[in-house]
Amino acid sequence: MFTGIIEEVGRVAGIANQNGNRRLTVTASQLNRELKQGDSIAVSGVCLTAVEITPQSFAADLAEETWKRTSFSRIREGALVNLELPMRADGRFGGHIVQGHVDGTGKFLALDKIPGADSYWLRIEIPPELGRYVISKGSLSIEGISLTVAKVEGTQVTVAIIPHTTEATNLKSLKPGDPVNLEVDMIAKYVEKMMRRDSASSSITIERLVQQGF
Numbered sequence: 001m002f003t004g005i006i007e008e009v010g011r012v013a014g015i016a017n018q019n020g021n022r023r024l025t026v027t028a029s030q031l032n033r034e035l036k037q038g039d040s041i042a043v044s045g046v047c048l049t050a051v052e053i054t055p056q057s058f059a060a061d062l063a064e065e066t067w068k069r070t071s072f073s074r075i076r077e078g079a080l081v082n083l084e085l086p087m088r089a090d091g092r093f094g095g096h097i098v099q100g101h102v103d104g105t106g107k108f109l110a111l112d113k114i115p116g117a118d119s120y121w122l123r124i125e126i127p128p129e130l131g132r133y134v135i136s137k138g139s140l141s142i143e144g145i146s147l148t149v150a151k152v153e154g155t156q157v158t159v160a161i162i163p164h165t166t167e168a169t170n171l172k173s174l175k176p177g178d179p180v181n182l183e184v185d186m187i188a189k190y191v192e193k194m195m196r197r198d199s200a201s202s203s204i205t206i207e208r209l210v211q212q213g214f
Helices: 064-069 128-133 163-168 186-211
Strands: 008-018 021-027 040-043 046-053 057-062 080-084 104-113 120-125 139-142 145-153 156-161 179-184
Touching: 021 046, 040 057, 057 064, 104 128, 104 156, 128 179, 128 186, 139 156, 179 186
Parallel strands: none
Antiparallel strands: 008 021, 008 080, 021 057, 040 046, 040 080, 046 057, 104 120, 104 179, 120 156, 139 145, 139 179, 145 156
């Protein structure tokens, strides 16, 4: 489990395709010192397993589902990626519950300076099917960053970004149209499932009462 608090920004050194298998290599100067083979690490919000570690980099294999669902199939060598190690059992919960299971990719629209302030407005476009899970003041993981939604207008989401987040993540390197990994709040998905189950149960109960002549 992750919290969406980025610990380091790495750089994509390459994505190798060998016999249908893809391996992502990322250069990092800090977190790879803590990694051991088989450890999990979130790369721009995607939970991956480190399989090869050097003093300057780590590599992880990409399953076909990961390749199709995330931005990895679209980014190029040299791209900046956000890195986070799993939360320790005795660690502080600084963000929100992030599993590293990407729900889909959105589109980066802009990172505009807020007039008269040091902060920024981050604007992204999200897939329509994820819209029902995103609400104003709710949590949303964008590129692995735990963020709070400021405004939702159709499929466009706006988030306020403080200067520290801009400098400590890959947001400053994104260009309009770039894909961004999204993970919605999993609590919203559980609530939706329970409501559907309860709705189905109620419908069955009503149908049985009608059949019995009530």
